[in-house]
Amino acid sequence: MENTALNIEYxxxxxxxxxxxxxxxxxxxYLFGYPGGAIMPFYDALPDYPLKHVLVRHEQAAAHAAxxxxxxxxxxxxxxxxxxxxxxxxxxxxxxxxxxSVPMVAITGQVGRPALGKxxxxxxxxxxxxxxxxxxxxxxxxxxxxxxxMRRAFEIARSGRPGPVLVDVPKDVMFxxxxxxxxxxxxxxxxxxxSPALERAAMLLxxxxxxxxxxxxxxxxxxxxxxxxxxxxRAGIPVVTTLLGISAFPDDHPLYLGWPGMHGMASVNxxxxxxxxxxxxxxxxxxxxxxxxxxxxxNAKVIHIDVDPSELGKVIEPTVGIAAxxxxxxxxxxxxxxxxxxxxxxxxxREELARSQEPEKQRRDDASGEYGPIRxxxxxxxxxxxxxxLVTDVGQHQMWAAQFFEFTKKNSLITSGGLGTMGFxxxxxxGVAFAYPDDEVWVVAGDGxxxxxxxxxxxxxxxxxxxxxxxxxxxxxxxxxxWQQFFHNRRYSQTPITGPNYEEMASAYGLAGxxxxxxxxxxxAIEWARGTEGCAILDFHIDPETNVYPMxxxxxxxxxxxxxxxx
Amino acid sequence: MARSSTGVATDTPTxxxxxxxxxxxxxxxxxxxxxxxxxxxxxxxxxxxxxxxITLRLGCPEExxxxxxxxxxxxxxxxxxxxxxxxxxxxxxxxAAEGWRKSAERARIGFHEDGGTVVASGAPEKMEAWLDSxxxxxxxxxxxxxxxxxxxxxx
Numbered sequence: 070m071e072n073t074a075l076n077i078e079y080x081x082x083x084x085x086x087x088x089x090x091x092x093x094x095x096x097x098x099y100l101f102g103y104p105g106g107a108i109m110p111f112y113d114a115l116p117d118y119p120l121k122h123v124l125v126r127h128e129q130a131a132a133h134a135a136x137x138x139x140x141x142x143x144x145x146x147x148x149x150x151x152x153x154x155x156x157x158x159x160x161x162x163x164x165x166x167x168x169x170s171v172p173m174v175a176i177t178g179q180v181g182r183p184a185l186g187k188x189x190x191x192x193x194x195x196x197x198x199x200x201x202x203x204x205x206x207x208x209x210x211x212x213x214x215x216x217x218x219m220r221r222a223f224e225i226a227r228s229g230r231p232g233p234v235l236v237d238v239p240k241d242v243m244f245x246x247x248x249x250x251x252x253x254x255x256x257x258x259x260x261x262x263x264s265p266a267l268e269r270a271a272m273l274l275x276x277x278x279x280x281x282x283x284x285x286x287x288x289x290x291x292x293x294x295x296x297x298x299x300x301x302x303r304a305g306i307p308v309v310t311t312l313l314g315i316s317a318f319p320d321d322h323p324l325y326l327g328w329p330g331m332h333g334m335a336s337v338n339x340x341x342x343x344x345x346x347x348x349x350x351x352x353x354x355x356x357x358x359x360x361x362x363x364x365x366x367x368n369a370k371v372i373h374i375d376v377d378p379s380e381l382g383k384v385i386e387p388t389v390g391i392a393a394x395x396x397x398x399x400x401x402x403x404x405x406x407x408x409x410x411x412x413x414x415x416x417x418x419r420e421e422l423a424r425s426q427e428p429e430k431q432r433r434d435d436a437s438g439e440y441g442p443i444r445x446x447x448x449x450x451x452x453x454x455x456x457x458x459l460v461t462d463v464g465q466h467q468m469w470a471a472q473f474f475e476f477t478k479k480n481s482l483i484t485s486g487g488l489g490t491m492g493f494x495x496x497x498x499x500g501v502a503f504a505y506p507d508d509e510v511w512v513v514a515g516d517g518x519x520x521x522x523x524x525x526x527x528x529x530x531x532x533x534x535x536x537x538x539x540x541x542x543x544x545x546x547x548x549x550x551x552w553q554q555f556f557h558n559r560r561y562s563q564t565p566i567t568g569p570n571y572e573e574m575a576s577a578y579g580l581a582g583x584x585x586x587x588x589x590x591x592x593x594a595i596e597w598a599r600g601t602e603g604c605a606i607l608d609f610h611i612d613p614e615t616n617v618y619p620m621x622x623x624x625x626x627x628x629x630x631x632x633x634x635x636x
Numbered sequence: 637m638a639r640s641s642t643g644v645a646t647d648t649p650t651x652x653x654x655x656x657x658x659x660x661x662x663x664x665x666x667x668x669x670x671x672x673x674x675x676x677x678x679x680x681x682x683x684x685x686x687x688x689x690i691t692l693r694l695g696c697p698e699e700x701x702x703x704x705x706x707x708x709x710x711x712x713x714x715x716x717x718x719x720x721x722x723x724x725x726x727x728x729x730x731x732a733a734e735g736w737r738k739s740a741e742r743a744r745i746g747f748h749e750d751g752g753t754v755v756a757s758g759a760p761e762k763m764e765a766w767l768d769s770x771x772x773x774x775x776x777x778x779x780x781x782x783x784x785x786x787x788x789x790x791x
Contacts, residue, residue, distance in 0.1 A: 377710070379703050381703060382700065386699075
């Protein structure tokens with residue numbers, strides 16, 4: 070259509086353009102994706118918009134990169150893939166985000182509407198396939214619904230308990246002309262519970278003799294780190310975190326004890342066992358935390374605060390359950406504790422806990438002089454002064470990083486907790502590096518997981534990302550081997566694993582790499598990596614049979630904890 | 637002391653749900669029931685392209701049911717969830733023996749006859765117990781579930 074009077078050509082807006090406009094209106098800066106047949110109209114529109122696209126080398130990496138970006142920034146991460154195999158490759162990334170409540174929008178191309186349901190080339194029912202591990206999913210068949218659906222997807226992803234949302238768009242819908250038919254806002258989020266529950270929680274806190282605050286990922290997701298610290302300091306209550314809650318409270322704070330669970334600190338597990346009040350906030354009593362739930366915190370009353378009401382009573386029945394955002398709830402509880410004397414009530418308890426941690430500290434100090442995981446973590450921490458964002462993969466190294474790296478920077482540990490996704494670290498670190506280009510980003514990975522998304526070194530090189538990689542290479546799928554050692558009579562079935570020469574592989578990707586053997590200078594290698602422009606890979610060869618301790622065998626309690634070799 | 641949730645069935649809370657229309661919404665709803673291991677002991681549904689109406693009977697304590705109510709309420713496709721306090725189950729049967737009238741009265745099961753078919757209605761647990769008490773020879777039983785209503789008995 071042409072307006073002859075003004076000589077301006079009007080073009081009806083296409084579905085693809087509506088998608089891009091929705092992304093812009095949501096303030097999206099980066100998309101992580103991989104093009105293909107059914108998503109081509111979207112990629113055709115993309116260059117006309119100020120949206121930065123990161124071309125990954127595998128769609129799984131696009132999902133993890135969007136996830137890493139979202140975890141680091143608190144904003145919604147976006148990934149894009151085509152239909153069929155492109156969409157199926159996103160699945161692990163969506164499940165990872167769902168388990169850890171990460172806000173994400175995944176856009177997938179779909180075969181055109183006339184081809185739907187006919188086993189067409191690259192057709193999969195991605196919406197059906199992802200139902201169990203997306204917060205919501207859309208198949209948009211009406212072009213007029215595209216813009217509002219995209220906006221709604223973002224709102225669903227970030228509201229309440231965050232999670233991934235899938236938007237599946239048939240190719241012809243992207244081509245079709247569409248109108249902006251307005252944006253319908255979501256129904257209002259439920260009101261937090263009334264104040265009596267919060268008042269009761271404050272009263273229990275005031276009266277407890279052996280209280281512990283157990284903080285989870287929800288504290289980070291709601292940006293409640295300051296409120297958490299205020300509460301702990303005002304009431305003088307020791308703090309422990311879940312794995313994903315690490316760095317929601319500074320590790321070097323005198324009230325911080327560590328983290329509990331299967332591989333958490335023995336003293337922290339015992340502290341929970343002895344506590345008379347557990348103030349659990351923004352966490353879901355994962356089985357890796359509780360072990361045998363019927364023997365978890367047997368002496369404690371439980372205050373459980375979570376934004377997702379369905380979490381309350383799911384695993385542990387709380388004394389007081391409060392469905393509320395962590396930040397709002399903490400502020401309300403703080404309000405009820407205004408008159409509490411600072412560090413009141415439980416001085417003896419804090420002293421007892423401090424004493425209980427001394428043997429572990431001694432063991433750690435003794436081991437930190439030896440070549441191995443503890444010294445590697447210490448060296449990275451010392452070299453960076455803790456001003457670093459650490460992204461781990463999944464396995465033994467993940468536990469060592471969580472145990473021995475002292476996290477003092479807010480939201481500085483990015484890790485796959487709930488799903489335990491090997492191959493997560495490298496692409497997730499890309500998302501973190503795009504979000505914070507001036508920050509130092511370290512990947513700590515095992516030699517198994519690192520090889521699962523190693524192709525992303527090409528993406529890292531293309532964008533010159535400043536990511537340093539420490540591979541803790543023991544030639545095994547180490548955590549599985551450890552379980553085989555403990556529970557399968559050392560029958561190391563299919564856990565020895567080989568890999569490339571990482572130095573040469575780095576070189577082939579145009580990156581720098583170095584092998585570090587026992588006896589080599591760990592600190593010097595780390596300084597070399599830090600001084601190298603862009604990405605550098607350190608391949609630390611470590612003892613093949615070093616174990617992670619302590620360990621509470623699956624489904625057991627603190628009383629069955631294994632603390633050292635031969636114990 | 638902290639208590640773990642057992643999920644042991646001690647009650648049969650019932651809830652009504654109004655759901656958006658279309659197979660996707662229904663599919664997602666059913667997937668959520670399976671995914672979250674909701675202890676469904678009875679389900680009836682009715683719907684069209686405009687929406688679905690579902691009644692769920694759960695085998696869990698009321699407190700646990702409230703948690704599932706919260707979970708289902710938060711689904712994007714769910715328009716409304718409410719406790720269906722006065723749930724009723726309807727069954728159609730052709731009794732083989734004559735004693736069924738007295739036993740129905742004793743069990744507080746409402747009934748009327750429609751042609752040769754007995755239309756019985758009552759609380760789900762009472763209905764369950766009564767049907768069991770009729771014995772295995774009562775093979776011709778059709779249970780319509782808690783959504784159905786017994787009608788006016790032909791009056």
